[in-house]
Amino acid sequence: MRAIAGVQVEENTTFADLTTLHIGGRPRLTLRCDTADAIVEVVRILDSAKVPLLIVGGGSNLVIADGEIDVVAVILANDEIEIKNNMLRAGAGAVWDEVVQASIQAGLGGLECLSGIPGSAGATPVQNVGAYGAEIADVLTRVRLLDRASGEVRWESADMLELSYRYSNLKFTNRAVVLEVEYQLREDGLSAPLRFGELARRLGAESAETRFPAAVVREEVLNLRRGKGMVYDPADHDTWSAGSFFTNPIVDTALATRVHQLSGEEHMPRFPAGAGPTGESKEKLSAAWLIERAGFPRGYRRGQAGLSTRHTLALTNRGGARAQELQALAREIRDGVEKCFGVRLVPEPVWVGMSIDE
Ligand SMILES: Cc1cc2nc3c(=O)[nH]c(=O)nc-3n(C[C@H](O)[C@H](O)[C@H](O)COP(=O)(O)OP(=O)(O)OC[C@H]3O[C@@H](n4cnc5c(N)ncnc54)[C@H](O)[C@@H]3O)c2cc1C
Structure with a gap:
């Protein structure tokens, strides 16, 4: 790409460098844009040439595959x-x-x-x-x-x-x-x-x-x-995460009641969440609570991927985790919760080059 004012080209940056999970392979190229005009020009050029691109801010909500990733990473650095x-x-x-x-x-x-x-x-x-x-x-x-x-x-x-x-x-x-x-x-x-x-x-x-x-x-x-390990700190592996990994599920009240019964506990966190399209009442459940009750305690590990030791909902990289280890942990937890309670958790972050299933 020709020189554009306010754009720096980086050839060796990996997504492990750019994300708070510190996982992910190498994009085709990384373009750091210091101004809004530079972002506009770069994105228009890449889009018109049909070159796949990924917009990157702080990389704190991204799960990215290992290896060569077929995207240009466009980092937004206009920070006024x-x-x-x-x-x-x-x-x-x-x-x-x-x-x-x-x-x-x-x-x-x-x-x-x-x-x-x-x-x-x-x-x-x-x-x-x-x-x-x-x-x-x-x-x-x-x-x-x-x-x-x-x-x-x-x-x-x-x-x-x-x-x-x-x-x-x-x-x-x-x-x-x-x-x-x-x-x-x-x-x-x-x-x-x-x-x-x-x-x-x-x-x-x-x-x-x-x-x-x-x-x-x-x-x-x-x-x-x-x-809770929810302020990112490069020295603290409990914060090498994408924050809450699953959204809190919103389910029919009937299912919420069944989950409550299945848990066998007196108290279960459940909050009114409006009504569905046919008027049925909905409730929001706590994903962290479900994960713990399904048998995944804080600190639960799968290789170098594991639950934070301070927050059940954060899947973390304990150092050198591969994308597949994190994916396997995410799948194990999602499937474990579904088996116990019939509630399918949905990941919150954006996945690139892989998904929870592939
Ligand atoms: C320790 C920790 C704690 C967290 N706590 C919370 C929390 O309390 N609440 C919460 O909601 N989230 C939380 N998160 C998740 C994350 O911080 C937020 O989602 C944050 O807004 C992501 O910003 P980012 O710039 O890092 O986005 P990135 O990870 O860089 O990008 C995320 C997605 O947004 C897209 N994107 C980014 N910027 C733009 C843009 N300018 N225009 C269009 N698309 C864009 C990207 O292409 C990508 O698809 C936490 C994460 C961590 C690591």
Whole structure:
């Protein structure tokens, strides 16, 4: 590819270097793009030449096969952060936790519960990232994106993204590249009401409406996340993961009740999750709880792949794991849970060059 301003070419980078799982082979080429214009130009050229490409932010939600991977890795590194009044705009390549930190330093509330999530700002709408009772849909106003079918660049409102639990119409579709994101935050610098019991209790919230200074909530969230190995740290194998590996399953209430009976336990975490297309009531179950009850304790190993010793839902690389070891562990857990409870867990990350089954 000819020289393009703001693009650096890397020939020897592997996906093991680019992902928090530290697993994955070599892309055809790696192109690091420092500006939105550079991203647009690179993606348009590759798309028009029908060269397969993979957009990479922080690599924290990617499971990639070993060996030669037939894609060009396009790394987004446009990392500007701009704050005007209560509006924050960030380049897609900005490190997400630095965006959260900047918002709090500017006296704004709204992002605190999402502190410590690894990865980039541009990826936050992709799976509607969420944690501790908050999700990006609460604050996202719009995204500037490159439509890959038409080559057009435009702002699209958050309503167009069909944001729901760990999903948007950007995930798994490759329909667009997010170039910039815009969030509307709280000018009083206070957190949103705390919807996550453990966090509210630790902060001593008096009611479901209690708000705290965003900086205070951020610190508590980071403490909680570190305790669970959910803040990425290159020195800590419990964090060499893609975060929660399976989504929490949403099932019919009848199935939730059967699972509860099968578990033989008095208490099972189950939460109302609206109604299905024919009005049947739905409930969200805890994937971590199901995995433990199906006989996979924290620290469970399969070769160099294993469950985190601090969080059952994180599949981790204990050092030098092969993609196939991780895949075999994921499959064993999914199938074990299904055999015990009749609930099929679905992986949350994006797989490239392989899937949980192939
Ligand atoms: C320790 C740990 C804890 C985590 N905790 C959480 C959590 O609490 N909540 C949560 O929701 N997630 C969590 N995750 C998962 C992950 O951090 C998020 O999904 C994050 O948003 C991924 O961002 P990324 O930049 O690393 O995306 P990548 O892994 O680089 O990419 C993921 C997917 O998004 C696509 N993509 C990335 N950027 C763009 C873009 N700008 N435009 C279009 N497509 C794009 C990629 O092509 C790929 O398909 C955790 C992960 C780890 C490792």
